[in-house]
Amino acid sequence: MYKGLNKSKIACTIAAMLMVGAVGSVNAAPTHDKNVIxxxxQWEAxxxxxxxxxxxxxxxxxxxxxxxxxxLNFSFFGVAKDGSLHSGDLRNKSIYQPNAVQEPGPLLHPDVYSSWDFHILWGELEYIHQYPTDEPWNADQLKKVQDQGFVKHGNGWLHQxxxxxxxxxxxxxxAGGAPGLIDLAHQKGVKVMASIGGWSMSKHFPEMAADPVKKERFMKDIDKIMALGFDGIDIDWEYPGTGGMNFEGNPEDYANFELLMEDIRTRIGPNKLLTAAFAASTAKLEGYDWAxxxxxxxxxxxxxxxxxxxxxxxxxxxxxxxxxxxEEYPNLDLDYLRTWxxxxxxxxxKINFGAAFYGRGVQTTxxxxxxxxxxxxxxxxxxxDGPTMSSVDLDNWKQFEGQPNYNFIKKQPGWEHKWDxxxxxxxxVKGKYxxxxxxxASIAKKAQYIVDHNLGGVIVWQVHGDVECAGSFVSYGSKLKQCTDLRSPLAAEIDRVFSAGAVPNNAPVLTVPAAQNANASQVISFDVSATDADGDKLSFSVAKGSVVDNGNGTATVTYQAPNTATDLTDVVTVTVTDGRKKVSKDVTVNVKGSGAIENTAPVLxxxxxxxxxxxxxxxISVSATDADGDALIYTASKGVVTETSKGAEITFTAPTVTADTAVxxxxxxxxxxxxxxxxVVVNVKADGNNGGTTWDPNKVYLAGDTVTYNGVKYTAKWWTKGEQPGTSAVWAKFDNGSLQxxxxxxxxNGGDKATLxxxxxxxxxxxxxxKPGATSGPWKTL
Known part of the structure; x- marks a missing residue:
C-alpha cells in the first residue's frame, strides 16, 4: 500500500531504518489527520x-x-484494593465471586517465562540468572546490567x-535484538499509552477515586508507568455510576471520575495524552459533566x-x-450515540468510535x-465472568468463548454470510447459530461515517483481530516472532478511507407535509421533497407505505390506513439518504374509524x-402484509415452511432430473x-457439470481446480478440503473475464469492470x- 511521507515523522523513519533487520522494512506514515487507536x-500472544x-x-x-x-494502547493494568496498579497477568480470576477482592501485585509480571509483559514492552531479552559479582571475570556482564539501570534488590532486582x-x-x-513496543512505536512515530482497568479489573476504581490515600498510591504507580516511556494514560473504568463486575456504581462516581481525570492531568503534565473508554449506552453517560x-x-x-x-x-x-x-432495545447504535x-x-x-475486529456468536431457538x-x-x-445465563455459541467458537477474531471467522466453512x-x-447464519x-465493507462505512461527521477517529479492539501472515516467521528469543509479509485487511480499509482525502458530507434536508387525514382503509398520497448541498443523488424510503421517486428531488408517498372501528393516530416515517447520511421525519396520519370492522385479506x-x-x-423467501394487523400463518404445497421476522422461508429440495424441469x-x-x-415456479436445472467436476466434500482441491455446486462453477484459490462452495472464501465464482x-x-479490485x-x-x-453510481464511491463511470 502506498502512502506519502509525513514530514513530522521523517526523522523517526530514518532512525527506524538504522535498526537491525528485526523490525522489517519501514513504510511511510499515514497522510490523514484521524486517530487510529x-x-x-498482553494476553493475546x-x-x-x-x-x-x-x-x-x-x-x-x-x-x-x-x-x-x-x-497503541497497551492493555491492561489493573487496580488493586489499596489503589495500587498491577499487571493484568495477576488479575484475580475469581473476582466475579461475592466479596472477592484484588490483592496488590507487581506492575509488570516478574516471571518472564509465564508472562509476555517484559517481552512486549522491552523486546527481545537476554536472561541474567543472578546479579553479577564485582569480579574482573564478570566485568562485562556487570556493566551490561548496570548500564540498563538494574541494581540488586533483596532476593531480586530493582530497575532504577x-x-x-x-x-x-x-x-x-x-543488544541489537528486536525492540520493545514503546521503542518500536516511537521509531515509527506512533504513541503508546497505558490502559488501566477493563471489564475484569475495574472493581476497585470507585473506592480508589473516592479515597485520597488510595488515590495517592494510584498516582505513584502512574509515575512508574510514565517512567517506562508511555505517552499517556487511558482509563477503562467500566463503569462509573452503573457498576460492573462484582461492584455497584453510585452517583458520586461521575464527579470522582472527573476529578480523577484532572488529578492525572496534573500528574502527567499538559503534553502527555489522557483518554478514557466509555460505554455506548447513553443511559450510562448522562451523569458526566462533559464540558x-x-x-x-x-x-x-x-x-x-x-x-x-x-x-x-x-x-x-x-x-x-x-x-x-x-433490535431488542432502541438507541444502541453508533449513529444515535453520535447524535446524542x-x-x-x-x-x-475529541470523539473516537469503536471498530470491532471480532464477532459475537449466539445460538437461537x-x-x-x-x-x-x-x-x-x-x-x-x-x-x-464465571457462571452466567447466556446464549453464547460455544459449538462453533468455543476457544473464543463466543467472540472469534475476524481472521478466524474468515477461515470457517459452512456459514451463510448476509448483509443488513x-x-x-x-x-x-449456520442452522440455529x-x-x-x-x-x-462495514468497517469502511464506519470510517467514512467518521470522515463525514468530522470526528476524531476510531478505536480498534483489538489490533491482532485481523492480522494474517502471508509470509514466514523470524524468531527473536524464545517468544517473539515476526511475520515477513503481514496483512491487516480491516485496518487497511480504515487507512484507505481516512487517506482518501474525502471531505465531510452534508446531510440532505428533508421536507414533509403537516398531519394528514384518512378514513379507515382509505388510500391516501402526499408529496415529500429533499435537497442536498453536495449535489449527491438522493433516494427515498418509507415505513408503513410505499414511495415513488419523481426524479426531481420530490417523491410521492402512498399510505393505506388500517381497517379500524375507532379513531386512531398513525405515523409514517419518511427517510432520505445521499448514500452516506440518512435523515428521517415522521408524518402523522389521523385515521377516522369506520365504526365496524370488515376483515381485509392479507397481501402476499x-x-x-x-x-x-x-x-x-x-x-423461497416470501412476505405478507395485513391491513388489520392480524397474525399470519404461512403454508406451502411443497417443502418445509419456517417463519421469519419478515415473513417465511420455504426450503424445497428439487427432484433429481436428467432434463430441465419446472415444478x-x-x-x-x-x-x-x-x-x-x-x-412459485421452481426451474430445476439438470446437473450438466457446467464445465467442471461436481464438488466432492471428501476430495482435496488445489489452487486453480474447478468444480460445480448447485449449478454454479467455482475455482479454488488455495488448498481446500470439505469447504462448501458458496459459503467459504476459498472458492471464487468462475469468471471468464467477460463484462458482467x-x-x-x-x-x-481496482480496474475491474461491471455493469448496472x-x-x-x-x-x-x-x-x-x-453500489456503483454513488458519489465519492469506489466506482467511476466509463
Missing part, C-alpha cells in the same frame, strides 16, 4: 493456530502495522529508572461494540452503524437463525420463479379469516457491496 493486549494465528507469539507488537495506527522490581532472571534488553471532562482530556473513546451478545434475548448486531427493525453527543455539545474532534430470532440461553461457566441494509453491517461481525409477496439444481435444496410450489398466507396464494452485471457479494442498469463502471480500488 489500537488496543494491544498466548494464542496460536487454534485461535486463527499461524504460531503462538504472532500476536505481539512485532506484528502490528504501525503505518496504520497513530496510537522506573522503580520496577522483580525476581531473577533479570530481563535484560538484548468539564473536555478541559482535562484529549479523547473520548466510545465502545460502540458489545451492544448485543449472549445476554440478549434476541439475536442482534454486535456493532450496528444504524438502527434496525429487529453532538446535542450535548461535546467536541467532535430457531432451526434457521435470523436477525431478531429468540436466543437460547443456558448456564455457561465463562473464564472471566438497515444496520449496515454483515452477519452470518447466528454470528454478528464486521468485515471490510412471493417471487414468480426461482432457480434450483437437480437434487439440491432451494430457499410449481403454491404458497398460501392466512389471517385466520381470509387467505391469499401465489404459485454488478453483484453485492463479489469482491472487485445498462451503465458500465470501473472499480478504482478494492470494494465489496458498494
Amino acid at each position: 489500537g488496543y494491544i493486549t 498466548w494464542k496460536g493456530p487454534n485461535e486463527g494465528f499461524s504460531v503462538k507469539g504472532e500476536a505481539t507488537h512485532l506484528n502490528v502495522d504501525m503505518d496504520v495506527y497513530s496510537i 529508572p522506573t522503580g520496577i522490581t522483580g525476581q531473577f532472571p533479570i530481563p535484560l534488553k538484548k 468539564r471532562l473536555a478541559k482535562s482530556m484529549d479523547y473520548f473513546n466510545m465502545m460502540t461494540y458489545d451492544l448485543n451478545g449472549g445476554w440478549s434475548n434476541v439475536a442482534g448486531h454486535n456493532a450496528p452503524l444504524y438502527p434496525y427493525p429487529e 453527543m453532538a446535542a450535548k455539545g461535546i467536541p467532535s474532534k 430457531e432451526a434457521t437463525a435470523y436477525v431478531g430470532a429468540p436466543t437460547d440461553k443456558r448456564k455457561v461457566n465463562f473464564s472471566v 441494509a438497515s444496520a449496515e453491517v454483515p452477519y452470518a 447466528f454470528l454478528s461481525y464486521d468485515d471490510e 409477496t412471493a417471487p414468480a420463479t426461482v432457480d434450483a439444481t437437480s437434487g439440491q435444496p432451494v430457499v 410449481n410450489v403454491v404458497v398460501t398466507v392466512s389471517d385466520g379469516k381470509a387467505e391469499a396464494s401465489k404459485t 452485471e454488478w453483484t453485492a457479494d463479489k469482491v472487485y 442498469s445498462g451503465v458500465t463502471y470501473e472499480a478504482q480500488w478494492w470494494t465489496k457491496g458498494d
Whole structure:
C-alpha cells in the first residue's frame, strides 16, 4: 500500500531504518489527520493456530502495522484494593465471586517465562540468572546490567529508572535484538499509552477515586508507568455510576471520575495524552459533566461494540452503524450515540468510535437463525465472568468463548454470510447459530461515517483481530516472532478511507407535509421533497407505505390506513439518504374509524420463479402484509415452511432430473379469516457439470481446480478440503473475464469492470457491496 511521507515523522523513519533487520522494512506514515487507536493486549500472544494465528507469539507488537495506527494502547493494568496498579497477568480470576477482592501485585509480571509483559514492552531479552559479582571475570556482564539501570534488590532486582522490581532472571534488553513496543512505536512515530482497568479489573476504581490515600498510591504507580516511556494514560473504568463486575456504581462516581481525570492531568503534565473508554449506552453517560471532562482530556473513546451478545434475548448486531427493525432495545447504535453527543455539545474532534475486529456468536431457538430470532440461553461457566445465563455459541467458537477474531471467522466453512441494509453491517447464519461481525465493507462505512461527521477517529479492539501472515516467521528469543509479509485487511480499509482525502458530507434536508387525514382503509398520497448541498443523488424510503421517486428531488408517498372501528393516530416515517447520511421525519396520519370492522385479506409477496439444481435444496423467501394487523400463518404445497421476522422461508429440495424441469410450489398466507396464494415456479436445472467436476466434500482441491455446486462453477484459490462452495472464501465464482452485471457479494479490485442498469463502471480500488453510481464511491463511470 502506498502512502506519502509525513514530514513530522521523517526523522523517526530514518532512525527506524538504522535498526537491525528485526523490525522489517519501514513504510511511510499515514497522510490523514484521524486517530487510529489500537488496543494491544498482553494476553493475546498466548494464542496460536487454534485461535486463527499461524504460531503462538504472532500476536505481539512485532506484528502490528504501525503505518496504520497513530496510537497503541497497551492493555491492561489493573487496580488493586489499596489503589495500587498491577499487571493484568495477576488479575484475580475469581473476582466475579461475592466479596472477592484484588490483592496488590507487581506492575509488570516478574516471571518472564509465564508472562509476555517484559517481552512486549522491552523486546527481545537476554536472561541474567543472578546479579553479577564485582569480579574482573564478570566485568562485562556487570556493566551490561548496570548500564540498563538494574541494581540488586533483596532476593531480586530493582530497575532504577522506573522503580520496577522483580525476581531473577533479570530481563535484560538484548543488544541489537528486536525492540520493545514503546521503542518500536516511537521509531515509527506512533504513541503508546497505558490502559488501566477493563471489564475484569475495574472493581476497585470507585473506592480508589473516592479515597485520597488510595488515590495517592494510584498516582505513584502512574509515575512508574510514565517512567517506562508511555505517552499517556487511558482509563477503562467500566463503569462509573452503573457498576460492573462484582461492584455497584453510585452517583458520586461521575464527579470522582472527573476529578480523577484532572488529578492525572496534573500528574502527567499538559503534553502527555489522557483518554478514557466509555460505554455506548447513553443511559450510562448522562451523569458526566462533559464540558468539564473536555478541559482535562484529549479523547473520548466510545465502545460502540458489545451492544448485543449472549445476554440478549434476541439475536442482534454486535456493532450496528444504524438502527434496525429487529433490535431488542432502541438507541444502541453508533449513529444515535453520535447524535446524542453532538446535542450535548461535546467536541467532535475529541470523539473516537469503536471498530470491532471480532464477532459475537449466539445460538437461537430457531432451526434457521435470523436477525431478531429468540436466543437460547443456558448456564455457561465463562473464564472471566464465571457462571452466567447466556446464549453464547460455544459449538462453533468455543476457544473464543463466543467472540472469534475476524481472521478466524474468515477461515470457517459452512456459514451463510448476509448483509443488513438497515444496520449496515454483515452477519452470518449456520442452522440455529447466528454470528454478528464486521468485515471490510462495514468497517469502511464506519470510517467514512467518521470522515463525514468530522470526528476524531476510531478505536480498534483489538489490533491482532485481523492480522494474517502471508509470509514466514523470524524468531527473536524464545517468544517473539515476526511475520515477513503481514496483512491487516480491516485496518487497511480504515487507512484507505481516512487517506482518501474525502471531505465531510452534508446531510440532505428533508421536507414533509403537516398531519394528514384518512378514513379507515382509505388510500391516501402526499408529496415529500429533499435537497442536498453536495449535489449527491438522493433516494427515498418509507415505513408503513410505499414511495415513488419523481426524479426531481420530490417523491410521492402512498399510505393505506388500517381497517379500524375507532379513531386512531398513525405515523409514517419518511427517510432520505445521499448514500452516506440518512435523515428521517415522521408524518402523522389521523385515521377516522369506520365504526365496524370488515376483515381485509392479507397481501402476499412471493417471487414468480426461482432457480434450483437437480437434487439440491432451494430457499423461497416470501412476505405478507395485513391491513388489520392480524397474525399470519404461512403454508406451502411443497417443502418445509419456517417463519421469519419478515415473513417465511420455504426450503424445497428439487427432484433429481436428467432434463430441465419446472415444478410449481403454491404458497398460501392466512389471517385466520381470509387467505391469499401465489404459485412459485421452481426451474430445476439438470446437473450438466457446467464445465467442471461436481464438488466432492471428501476430495482435496488445489489452487486453480474447478468444480460445480448447485449449478454454479467455482475455482479454488488455495488448498481446500470439505469447504462448501458458496459459503467459504476459498472458492471464487468462475469468471471468464467477460463484462458482467454488478453483484453485492463479489469482491472487485481496482480496474475491474461491471455493469448496472445498462451503465458500465470501473472499480478504482478494492470494494465489496458498494453500489456503483454513488458519489465519492469506489466506482467511476466509463
